[in-house]
Each structure stands twice: as structure tokens, then as C-alpha cells.
Amino acid sequence: MVVNLPPQYHEKEAELKKAKTIEEKINILEEMLAIMPKHKSSEKLQALLKSKISKYRKMLEEQTKTKKKSPVPIIQKEGAGQIGICGPPNSGKSTLLSKLTKATPEIGDYPFTTKIPIPGMMDYEDIKIQLIDTPSLSTEFTENWVGDILRKADSLIFLFDISSDFLLEELEDSIKVLEKFKIKIENEFVFTKNIIWVGNKIDIPSAKDIKEIFCEFYGSKIPEFVEISAREGINLDILKEKMFKSLEIIRVYTKIPGKPPDFESPYTLRKNTTVIELAEIIHKEFVKNFKYARLWRDGSDKPIIAGRDYILQDKDIIEIHI
Ligand SMILES: Nc1nc2c(ncn2[C@@H]2O[C@H](COP(=O)(O)OP(=O)(O)OP(=O)(O)O)[C@@H](O)[C@H]2O)c(=O)[nH]1
Ligand SMILES: [Mg+2]
Numbered sequence: 557m558v559v560n561l562p563p564q565y566h567e568k569e570a571e572l573k574k575a576k577t578i579e580e581k582i583n584i585l586e587e588m589l590a591i592m593p594k595h596k597s598s599e600k601l602q603a604l605l606k607s608k609i610s611k612y613r614k615m616l617e618e619q620t621k622t623k624k625k626s627p628v629p630i631i632q633k634e635g636a637g638q639i640g641i642c643g644p645p646n647s648g649k650s651t652l653l654s655k656l657t658k659a660t661p662e663i664g665d666y667p668f669t670t671k672i673p674i675p676g677m678m679d680y681e682d683i684k685i686q687l688i689d690t691p692s693l694s695t696e697f698t699e700n701w702v703g704d705i706l707r708k709a710d711s712l713i714f715l716f717d718i719s720s721d722f723l724l725e726e727l728e729d730s731i732k733v734l735e736k737f738k739i740k741i742e743n744e745f746v747f748t749k750n751i752i753w754v755g756n757k758i759d760i761p762s763a764k765d766i767k768e769i770f771c772e773f774y775g776s777k778i779p780e781f782v783e784i785s786a787r788e789g790i791n792l793d794i795l796k797e798k799m800f801k802s803l804e805i806i807r808v809y810t811k812i813p814g815k816p817p818d819f820e821s822p823y824t825l826r827k828n829t830t831v832i833e834l835a836e837i838i839h840k841e842f843v844k845n846f847k848y849a850r851l852w853r854d855g856s857d858k859p860i861i862a863g864r865d866y867i868l869q870d871k872d873i874i875e876i877h878i
Contacts, residue, residue: 559598565591577696578616585609628701631675635684636824637803640709642702642734644726645692647717648756650674652786653689656796661689668692673705680800683807683824693730703737711750711802712739713795718755718783719763723770745777750802753781754795759788806870808834817852817873825868832864835876845878 568588575581589605592598631638641649645667653659657676662669674689688709690702706712716727734740740747755770757763767783782798784791806829807822823834831849835842850859851866852873859875860866868874 559601560593562591562593578612578619582609582612582616585612628704629673631673631686631688631705633686634675635677635686636680636805636807637710638686638688638708639711639713639799639802640688640690640706641713641715642690642693642706642730643713643715644717644720644730645694647692647715647720647726648786649692649715650689652713652715652756652784653687655786655789655792657687659687659689668694668697673702678796678799680796682819682822685799685803693733695729695732695736698733700737703733703739706734706737706739707749709749711752711799713752713754713799715754715756715786717757718767718770719757719760720766721762723766724773727770727774750804752795752798752802753778755781755783756786758783758790759785806868806872808868809871809873810838811873811875813875813877829868830864831862831866831868831874831876834868834874835864838876842876842878847877849877850875 565588568584568591572581572584572588575584585605585608589602589609592602592605594602641652643649646665646669650661650663650670653661653674653676654663656678659674659676661674668691670689670691672691676687676689677684678687688705690705691698693702714730716723716730720726731740734747735742739749755763755767758767763783782791782795784795786792804827805824806827807824808829809817809819809822811817823837825834825837831851832843832846835846835849846864849862849866851862851868852859853869854871862874
């Protein structure tokens with residue numbers, strides 16, 4: 557039997573195809589059911605819609621159940637600093653983690669491949685930096701624990717796909733999530749953490765044109781961004797250096813008088829740490845009986861005589877005298 561359906565029904569049908577969430581699908585199906593003429597000829601179609609609605613309701617129930625059950629993942633900090641990798645879906649976050657560490661995250665050419673945070677340790681010269689790959693940022697799907705992980709990290713990489721035709725939408729949507737997570741200040745392009753902006757997939761030819769559009773919209777807001785190809789390994793050394801700088805830490809090597817410096821295990825300290833603060837970390841005795849420190853800087857073989865409040869710099873070699 558032919559069912560005479562009003563034009564609004566077909567419009568809803570088209571909407572249904574585009575609907576992303578289960579909730580949206582249920583709403584549209586209910587509207588379709590309401591629009592449909594209620595007579596004998598449409599009984600079969602009505603039943604079909606009803607069964608679809610009940611199927612989606614079940615899926616929704618399951619989803620809420622698993623959401624409630626899944627514990628919030630916690631990642632213990634390791635190494636000299638922790639950097640969270642975040643960004644829009646499919647931008648290459650897991651690929652980047654796999655290139656910079658020994659971790660083997662799942663990589664897929666579809667969005668939302670990563671469901672749980674994956675840590676990995678990256679070698680940077682003589683220290684190790686912990687990276688965490690996270691599920692992508694989307695206003696619809698990202699769970700709140702992703703925000704916890706990103707807030708706790710020492711700094712962040714925001715990785716976007718600079719060859720994507722939907723780049724501006726993707727950026728806007730992900731940045732909205734950072735706002736919800738209180739990592740971005742509301743209505744301002746200001747962030748509560750050090751963020752390294754990274755455009756990935758520059759090996760794809762379309763990246764050139766899309767970069768122009770990106771610069772037009774974001775150029776004044778993000779004056780500096782690194783262009784890389786995670787897959788082809790382009791500019792990863794530049795990125796690694798930026799990652800180290802984003803942590804705002806320094807390495808200091810200690811030395812016992814008359815012996816060579818210990819280059820094996822540097823102390824990693826906050827920028828602007830003083831000689832006496834380091835002495836405190838090494839041993840209380842050094843603080844109590846501190847006289848002076850001999851300090852070698854920038855590869856010079858002439859030591860500087862440094863007092864308690866002398867500010868240390870990256871790669872200083874220090875000998876504390878008591
Ligand atoms: N051409 C090119 N493709 C890349 C590059 N980096 C990643 N890809 C591809 O992009 C797709 C997505 O990569 P993933 O590393 O899974 O991306 P993701 O950001 O972790 O994705 P989700 O976890 O789903 O959000 C895969 O097909 C990768 O092979 C790159 O530098 N160049
Ligand atoms: Mg991933």
C-alpha cells in the first residue's frame with residue numbers, strides 16, 4: 557500500500573541522515589512519527605519508526621551505563637615534565653605519540669580512534685619527557701576526565717590538521733571544549749597553560765592553501781605555530797625543542813670538588829631556581845653549612861663564584877662548598 561507522506565517528513569528523513577548523536581536521532585524519529593498520517597496504509601512504517609526509536613533508546617541506556625562504569629583514568633607523572641597532546645579528531649595525535657616515543661597507540665583514518673589516554677616517554681637530549689595522547693576534543697563526545705588530564709599536564713600540544721577542509725570548524729569546536737574545561741578564558745583567546753600550536757600533515761599538498769586561510773583567521777591570535785608532518789617526521793626536532801621550552805625547566809649538573817661533573821643524571825628544576833634551593837633538594841646539610849658555589853656556565857672553563865640567591869640556568873654545572 558502506498559503511503560502519502562507530507563514533504564516535512566522527507567525533510568526530517570534528510571536531517572536524520574546527518575544526525576550525529578543518538579539523542580538527536582531519537583528526537584528526529586519522534587518528530588517523523590508525529591508528522592506521519594495515522595491510517596492503515598502507514599501502520600507498517602509507524603511500526604518501523606517505533607522499533608528504531610526503541611533500538612536507539614536501548615543504545616543510549618547502554619552508553620550511559622558504560623559511562624558510569626568506566627573509571628576515570630589516572631596517569632602518574634614520570635620524567636622531567638608531562639605534556640598532553642590534544643586537538644580535533646583525526647589530526648594525527650596518536651601518530652605523533654608513536655613517532656616521539658615507544659608507545660604503540662591505535663592509529664585510524666577515522667575520527668575518535670583514541671578512547672583512553674596513552675602515555676609515552678620521549679627522549680630529549682639527556683632527559684625524558686612524558687607525553688599523553690588523549691581522545692580528541694569535540695563538544696559532543698569528549699568526556700570530562702579528558703579535561704582533568706589536560707589541566708594536570710605541565711603544558712599542552714594543540715595539534716590540528718592543516719590540510720583539513722574543515723579546519724576552521726574543527727579548531728572552533730575543539731577550542732570551545734578547552735573553554736568548557738577552563739583551560740581557555742571565556743570570550744578571550746587566552747589560555748591557562750603553555751600551549752604549543754602545531755599544524756600537522758604539511759606533507760599533503762592542500763596544506764599550503766589551507767594554511768593561508770588559517771593564518772587569515774588565527775594569524776594574529778596564534779603568532780607562532782609549528783608546521784610538521786608527524787607521519788613523515790618533518791620538523792619534529794623543532795617541535796621537541798619547543799616542548800622542552802614549554803615546560804620552563806632547566807637542567808643542572810652537580811660536581812664533587814676534584815671530580816668530573818655528573819652528566820648522567822641532571823637535576824631538572826623550575827626556571828629561576830636559586831643555588832640554595834638546589835642545595836635544599838640535594839641535602840639539608842648543604843643548606844645549613846653553605847659557604848659558596850662554583851658554577852660553570854655556557855661551556856666556559858672559568859667558574860663563577862655564586863652565592864645562595866644566584867639564579868641557575870639550563871646546563872649549569874655546580875659545585876657546592878660547605
Ligand atoms: N599525510 C599525513 N597523514 C597523517 C599524518 N599524521 C597522521 N596522519 C594520518 O591521519 C589519520 C589519523 O591519525 P591518528 O594519529 O589516528 O589521529 P588522531 O588525532 O589520534 O585521531 P583520533 O584519535 O581519532 O582523534 C591516520 O590515517 C594517519 O595515518 C601526517 O603527518 N601526514
Ligand atoms: Mg588518536
